[in-house]
Structure formats: C-alpha cells, structure tokens
Amino acid sequence: MAAKILAINSGSSSLKFKLYSMPEEQAIAAGQIDRIGQEKSEFTLKTATDSLKTELQFKDHLTAVRYVISQLLDRNIISDMSEISGVGHRISNGGDYYKQAVVIDDDVEQRIDEMSVLSPLHNPVNLLGIKAFKKILPNTMQVAIFDTAFNATIPAKHSLYALPYEYYEKYGIKKYGFHGPSHQYIAEQVQAIDPSKSHKVISCHLGNGASISAIKDGKTIDNSMGFTPLAGLIMGTRSGDLDPQIIPYMEQQIGLNAAEVKEILNSKSGLLGISGTSSDIRDLEEAMDEGDDRATLALQMFIHRIQSYIGSYIAELDGVDSIVFTAGIGEHDSYVRTEVIKNFSFLGIKIDNQNNDNNELIISTKDSNVQVMVIPTDEEIVIARDVYSQLNN
Structure with a gap:
C-alpha cells in the first residue's frame, strides 16, 4: 500500500x-x-x-x-x-x-x-x-x-559487565550499544554493494557522538557504546571509556556531586575537554596545523581509541571483510580515515589517497586485503521502513 x-x-x-x-x-x-x-x-x-x-x-x-x-x-x-x-x-x-x-x-x-x-x-x-x-x-x-534494537544480538559474553550477576537480572545493567539504525543501514548497504565483503563488517559511526559496531552476517556482535551512550570512543563532549574509580575520586577530591560529574562526563569532556577550545574536529585540525599542542593531542587520542576498537573487533570477528566510515566525521574527514587505517598496514590494508581525499565509496586500493568504504548513513530510511512494516501489519 x-x-x-x-x-x-x-x-x-x-x-x-x-x-x-x-x-x-x-x-x-x-x-x-x-x-x-x-x-x-x-x-x-x-x-x-x-x-x-x-x-x-x-x-x-x-x-x-x-x-x-x-x-x-x-x-x-x-x-x-x-x-x-x-x-x-x-x-x-x-x-x-x-x-x-x-x-x-x-x-x-x-x-x-x-x-x-x-x-x-x-x-x-x-x-x-x-x-x-x-x-x-x-x-x-x-x-x-x-537505537538499541539492532544491538540486541550482542551475546552475553560481550554485553555483560563483571559485576554481581544479580545486578543484570534485577536492574538490567549490561551493554546495550547505540546508533543501531545507522549501523543497520551500513550493514544492509555493504550487503547490497558487495555481498562477498559483507560477512565481517566493522562500521565506524564517527560524529559528535561516535560508536563502532562489529557486525557478522548482518547481526551485531559488539558495539563500543555500553550501558549508556557515554561509553566507548572519545566523542565531541563525551569522555568515552574511563576507569570507574575516577568518578568517586572526582566526588571526594574535587567536591563534585553526582549530577555535576555526569554533566562533566557528558558535556565538558571528550575533544572539548582535552583541547579546551572546541568539540568540532574541523576546528581542531585547523588548530593542529597552526601548532596547537592540545588540539593535536585531542586528535591523537580520538584516533587511538578508534584504532583500539577496530583492532579488538578484528579479533572478535576472526578477521574483517570491510571497514566502513560513516556519519559527519567518517563521511567527510580524509585525515581521520588515513590516520586510523595506517596502523593496520601490517594486515595488508591499503588506502587510495585520491579516492580518500574525494570521499569516494571505496577508498582502499584494488590490492588491499580489506575493503575500506565511505558510506553516508541514512537512519531516516531505516525508521521509515520500520514504520511502513508496522502499517502493513
């Protein structure tokens, strides 16, 4: 209809x-x-x-x-x-x-x-x-x-925290993962573009909010975000992963209350917190080119965290067919993509610099062991498809 x-x-x-x-x-x-x-x-x-x-x-x-x-x-x-x-x-x-x-x-x-x-x-x-x-x-x-629905397939060995098991049973404390519609769209697009490269996919949603998903045969097996969207990668204003003991330390030594700590971790940390100037990757790259050490450090930390998750997900997937960059930074920032991928050259992953600079669909070379892609995300069409399905039901 x-x-x-x-x-x-x-x-x-x-x-x-x-x-x-x-x-x-x-x-x-x-x-x-x-x-x-x-x-x-x-x-x-x-x-x-x-x-x-x-x-x-x-x-x-x-x-x-x-x-x-x-x-x-x-x-x-x-x-x-x-x-x-x-x-x-x-x-x-x-x-x-x-x-x-x-x-x-x-x-x-x-x-x-x-x-x-x-x-x-x-x-x-x-x-x-x-x-x-x-x-x-x-x-x-x-x-x-x-956002959490596409991540419901994450197995317990990846989603549970090493807390008393009853906390999961009684209070639902576990990794939920986020950016589901975006990662779902990427998985479907890779399947449509090249089915042979769609079995083991690492989807990198890099924007002001950022997450990475390990996707096997179209289903999520892990996601960098956790119990909340605060976990995982360093983001525009969000801290990403940190030692949990830092939170009571901030409360006791700095005199902050729980609400203030939450505000700092969500809104005053990440790229903004490290650089002290901006949460926008474009501003930081410009500042880096002008010799700003803290902007440079923020970018280095951002890239390092992405590399860490990609590396661990290659292990979880037992290899990788495609690495996909999406969302604002992932789709438009050739510098970040180059820096992220260069440490995986030992796996035979190679970038075509011209295609990368032009944000082409495939930015890896023809002889690269892994396909590296840039796919603009479309969370809205995933939403529309779900609504249409409900209407037909």
Whole structure:
C-alpha cells in the first residue's frame, strides 16, 4: 500500500524530520529546526524543487511540530494532515523491553520514560517529540524505533559487565550499544554493494557522538557504546571509556556531586575537554596545523581509541571483510580515515589517497586485503521502513 511517512529525530533543542513516500522510498521533503526554546530558532526545509531557510522563534517542541506540519500543508507537500500515515520516532534506549520497532501506546511511553535514567540526554527529549506529534496528529500511527534494537544480538559474553550477576537480572545493567539504525543501514548497504565483503563488517559511526559496531552476517556482535551512550570512543563532549574509580575520586577530591560529574562526563569532556577550545574536529585540525599542542593531542587520542576498537573487533570477528566510515566525521574527514587505517598496514590494508581525499565509496586500493568504504548513513530510511512494516501489519 502507498503511504507517506515522517521520520523524526528529536533533540534537546532540535527537531529533524524527513517525509517519505513508501514503498518506493522517495524522500519528498526534509528539514530541521534548531535552537528550540531560544530567542532565535532556525528552520530549514528542502524538497526536490525548493528550499527554505528562515529564523523564527519556537518556544517548545509542540510549537515546532505545528510549524513543520503547517509548512508541509502551505507548500502543498501534503494536501491534508491525514495524508501522513505514520510517524517514526528515533528513541535512544529501549533497554531489554524492545528489540524491534513498536507502535507507541501509553505503556510504551512509560517504558521510554523509565529508560531515561540510562539515556538522560536523549530519551526525555525523544518523548517530547512523541507527545507533540500525538497532540497534532492524534489519529496517526506513532512508532518507536530504538537505537538499541539492532544491538540486541550482542551475546552475553560481550554485553555483560563483571559485576554481581544479580545486578543484570534485577536492574538490567549490561551493554546495550547505540546508533543501531545507522549501523543497520551500513550493514544492509555493504550487503547490497558487495555481498562477498559483507560477512565481517566493522562500521565506524564517527560524529559528535561516535560508536563502532562489529557486525557478522548482518547481526551485531559488539558495539563500543555500553550501558549508556557515554561509553566507548572519545566523542565531541563525551569522555568515552574511563576507569570507574575516577568518578568517586572526582566526588571526594574535587567536591563534585553526582549530577555535576555526569554533566562533566557528558558535556565538558571528550575533544572539548582535552583541547579546551572546541568539540568540532574541523576546528581542531585547523588548530593542529597552526601548532596547537592540545588540539593535536585531542586528535591523537580520538584516533587511538578508534584504532583500539577496530583492532579488538578484528579479533572478535576472526578477521574483517570491510571497514566502513560513516556519519559527519567518517563521511567527510580524509585525515581521520588515513590516520586510523595506517596502523593496520601490517594486515595488508591499503588506502587510495585520491579516492580518500574525494570521499569516494571505496577508498582502499584494488590490492588491499580489506575493503575500506565511505558510506553516508541514512537512519531516516531505516525508521521509515520500520514504520511502513508496522502499517502493513
């Protein structure tokens, strides 16, 4: 059946959306609103024939959603709100409750709210988007698509922490892994592009938030993020892995409380914390070229952590067919890709410098033992497909 589906990604002060015509998977419109709740918000909208960029003020997510729907109507992208058959919401953490997409009802909302303790930066604002769309499109199917769902196949030997086992049984303390829609899309794309190189895939989602997945025959066997999206790689403002004893040390020696430590680890650490200047990789590379030692150190640490995870995942997979770079940094930063891969030359992995500089699909040489790829991620189409499946059910 034909359907128009909205894929939604709600942030703390942003709302990203993409409208698809299904099942042909045609993107009709896409856009976002930034700086919701601030004095000046920015709205962008793109279609195949038109684009719009304007500054307005949106006091909350409900106001933002109303404006998005009004623009779709005013520009004849849809003729009536009833044309939207389903809305898919990207949700950070579904815990062990949800291992696939699910139609949202009151119980699902309650579970999403309950899991906010594990994803405090994401689940609460994801829920704001759900409530706003339910209010404006009350008769439209709302579907939750979880970042953790694609990682539900991680085996216990990789997902459990060496804590008393009852903590897992009673409180669900385990590795959940994140960025599921992105890693799922990469796995599917590698399979479509070259099935012979799709059995053992390492997917590197490198952006302000970053994670790496080990994927075997289309299923995740490990992911660098953990119980929360704070674990794993060094990120824009997130610390990634650290010695857990650092947390009580910070509380006792510096006099910080738990909320302050959480704020530091999530919002003041990572590339920003080490460099002292920026969380943006482009700024740091520019500063490195100008001789900034701390920017250089931040980049070196970022690259080292990526190399460490790739190395361990090659061991877990017992080899690797394809290494894929995706997301903002992964798709556009040839320097990071070069630095990450060069330490794997002993495995016969070789980069084609020209293809790498041009962000081509395949950036490895023809005689490379492992295929290295750059694939732009598309989490929204994964969301739209899940919603379409639910509609057909």
